Amino acid sequence: MDVQLLSITDFHGYIRPHNTTSDGTVKDAQGNSIVVGGAPYIATHLRNLRSGHQNSITFTTGDDFSGWPSEVSFHAEEPTVEFLNGIGVEFTAAGNHEFDLSADFVQNHIGKGHCFGQIDVDSCFTDSTGRRFRGAVYTISSANVTLKGSTKPLLPPYVIKHVKSGGRQIPVGFINLTTPTTVTGTTSYQPALDNLPLVETANKYVAELKRRGVEAIVANVHEGGTAGDIYDRCTNPTGPIFDFARQVSPEIDAIVSGHWHALFNCTVPDPDGNLRPVVEAANHGRLINEINLRIDPRTRDVIRSATTSVNHPVTRDVPPDPAMVKLVDHWVAKGAQTFARPVSTITGDLTRVRDADGESTLGNVIADAQLADSQRTPGGVADLAVVAVAPQKGSTSLRGDLLHAKGANPADSDGIVLYGEARAAFGYANPVLTVSVTGAQLDQALEQQWQIQPNGTVRFGPLAVSGNVRYSYDASRPVGDRVNPADVLIGDQPLDTGRSYRVAGLAYTLTGADGFSAFTGFTDAVRGNRDYEAFREYLVRSATVTPPPLDRATALK
Template sequence: MGISTRRALAVAATSLAATVAVAATSAPTQAAPSSSGDRGPRQASAPVEVQLLSITDFHGYIRPHDDTSNGTVPGPDGPIVVGGAPYIATHFDRLSAGHKNSIRFAVGDSFSGWPTEVAYHADEPTVEFLNYLGIEFTTVGNHELDISPSFLIDHMWKGRCFGTVDVDSCFTDSSGRRFRGSNYPYATANIVDKKNGKPIVPPYVIKHVVADNGRRIPIGFINLTTDTTVEGSTSFQPTLEDLPLVETANKYAKILQRRGVETIIVTAHEGLTAGGQFWTCNDSPSGPMADFARQADPAIDAIITGHWHTQFICHLPDPAGNLRPVVEAGYHGKLINEVLLSIDPRTKDVIRSETKVTNHPVTRDVPPDPVVQAMVDYWLDRRDETGARPVAEITGDLTRDLDATGQSTLGNLVADALYEDSQRTAPRREQAADLALVVLRAHSGSNSLRGDLRYAPGTNPADAPGRVLFEEAWAAFGYANPVVTVTVTGQQIHDALEDQWRTEPDGTVRFAPFGVSSNVRYAFDADGPVGDRVDPADVTIDGEPLDLTKEYRLATLAYTLIGGDGTTAFQDSYADPVRGTRDYEVLRGYLTRHSPVEPPALDRVTVK
């Protein structure tokens, strides 16, 4: 069934009187000239009414969740139970019923989430749902770049397969068809290829609506992505560049106006904080998009944001002093944002005084869309099937248990996996790693080692002694971070090894060890002063003593490079970064290639 047919049937099945249980509507923006100025008295022809419906930071949460964080939103009278793709579909159709001009879109981070029914399947279930929903475009969020630009463009958009069909990608969806990519484009103006400076996808989208007299009126959507993307831990993309948000938006606002577009909307995957109430704004909103709103071209009529996983409806002054809406609709599909525009058909511009904005909770007191419910059920079944798939055999336990030297069998194996991934993915031999480090106990933030791989079978009926299931490997290591190989100095490597020990405020010493690849050996003095426990002469790489003045190629996780786990030795001080494979696939691939896997010896570190 086509999108237009499905939407027509859904609208027919839900009367115009149907409403969501709770909705928060802002007051219209103050009366003021439109962004390009009201040029004399308006003609008698009626304004063109346009509805914009959007979600942001969906992250593949197709399944309704019941926990407080993912399944409720704070309301004026207490928590409201919300969320789930079957209910999103119903609310979208009810909200759009009776609207001649309704545009549906997403504001970034639609996929690359954490629910395993989606993550196990290359995020394709999210695209199946958004295709069904009738999304017309989506802003590129930072997490859309968690794999690579090619994954976003060639796979998620164009449907190109990789690996084995229906095992690694191009899964059969709930309708029985093979994945073919999204029916909608991805857009961002400020993420560009570092070599040529061009946006990696279209910078803006133009949609047309129809006035009562049949005249087509263009609406331009400038899409922006947080300018922290390129060096983010999961979206670390050294071949790309972030451009400044305000300058980029102003540039494309002028381009759109030269193309005859006067109604201009910014959809930005970047946010602000404004009190966290979905129906209002506090007195002091702050953050990147609060600054953006006060600086961006007055030709921009509304700003729809995301990324911060919060919710608000604000009206902030543009540089000309006129208020315009700045909104965010939470995360994980808990809210739907609605912007109602009135466009003067003569000027083709927004009559700002008549703009209305609402964040609608996706309540569950409406019938779930039956097609989407079947879709969710299908992917939950596929999750169980995929999770039970054997990926390797092990001959003994691989655990996170640390010995007195700070080593663990899982930690040593993961360090070897990172090292091997660098050898496999480096474009040139000289760019491959000389060594690998992985944090086994973080000074702060998260630990990448999350579970043990036991020889004894687990609770899944598909398990057996020594068998590693897909779900077990997935749960053992990773948080969607890439392996990155960089150039650092021997001094930085020594500093990192010394920094394993830190004196806490209470005077105790915290030991947060690294796992090192099998070609590294070092010793430490457990009784030495903090900061002077590792003699560089006691560190060898491929049998050669560590040279503090030499440059080495180091493989580690992006999260470690940027200091997310408290590591400071490499932060903002490395060169020639080369992105490798994502952590989940690194471990699973290593186990498969080396099966049956023996637990590595704990012989890489000694105590003097």
């Protein structure tokens, strides 16, 4: 008997067809680009692929969420859930981005449809069918994400599906796993959670499934690798998913992966030397992977030699599914309405333009917003906040200016900040963390604003600081010795290199990804809101924001 497995991975809310090279094309074996993707076409291809198959199971391999397109990101991931419900997804492996907000968000909002904030403003929006959000009708699963210090999975560790063979039902088990980088990832940073190791956890649940009489077992793993850039080929496979494939129990018959946004269709020997499929279907709905498991009804196990796999491009040469066209149109229109919602007023421009000391009105306001978010976070209460406005590496979180003059949106007027404008000005879905560092680390971080480049020049990558901080520096002194701790005031008290301070900043900065390695080794991390929400809440609570003076950093003459 045959069991068809259909999956997508790393969808990230790309319901709308996109036309960029990275989001809307794949390469064929000849190197030609094929235009692909979009919810209306995914739905049609799935329907066509299922045709003629008695046993077909549809699932995803994680990162359905952290929807980057605004029509999704503005609406608490609900458009993505409506789409996945609509195409018949039966379960998903939780990816790292499923935890970009919180475990509670995944379990209770997405999983159960619980509302938060103001209905139809913050959550529980009306969907394309006229119904209020009701949550996922599929199972969200992860065997290796736990609460800190626990070995009990936070979500169901596996899913068992029963398929028909004549008059009999045969179980197929799916162990779902999440990349171990989740807990300390810069967007999913969750200090209250743990990640258990992939191989040991998978083997544990293989044994449990076997005790329950399951012989056909699939690992659905949100962890990736790379094997070339041709969508249905396998060239020089490398990466953690291939390490996993070579080590994990030979009782697992196929491995479906995600996370790296890669595209490959490989077969890899298990520890006993028997080949099994290891696949990844790119990202953003560009590909659908199809594995056809051939199962012996007598043994209820997979016949590896007769099992096949193929990655299908989601081409746009098929009729778009009408229900999904309606879904996309509904959420795009809703996105435009949400963008135009006023959230605050400003009395002058908040821009990224930096003065000679590296200060900007937007950078200073963002630092104040992060400090305010910390004060509202249980266990937070930072002494100061920092923002990498021009980081030594990576990209800045300050992405756009907020101008006093009205913009092109018909809903805008002088001094009004619209929801979409605030969202576009700051953030890349990073959480605000409050951490403990020593005064010596703080001093070193201020020194790291100046770093010597490979060509011998000195690059200035300033840190914005919250309004309760003032410091002076001497640019004539050597790099690494330009800030005297005695010239740094935090709440009118000189920086004490021997004491501990609570600092609020984005996870990207505090983990050293911005080039400020001084912050690494912090302790006692507490997670606040994401950058978007922290800034918007600051604007809403302030009601009116005046551009702050640029007087927090001063060069010594």
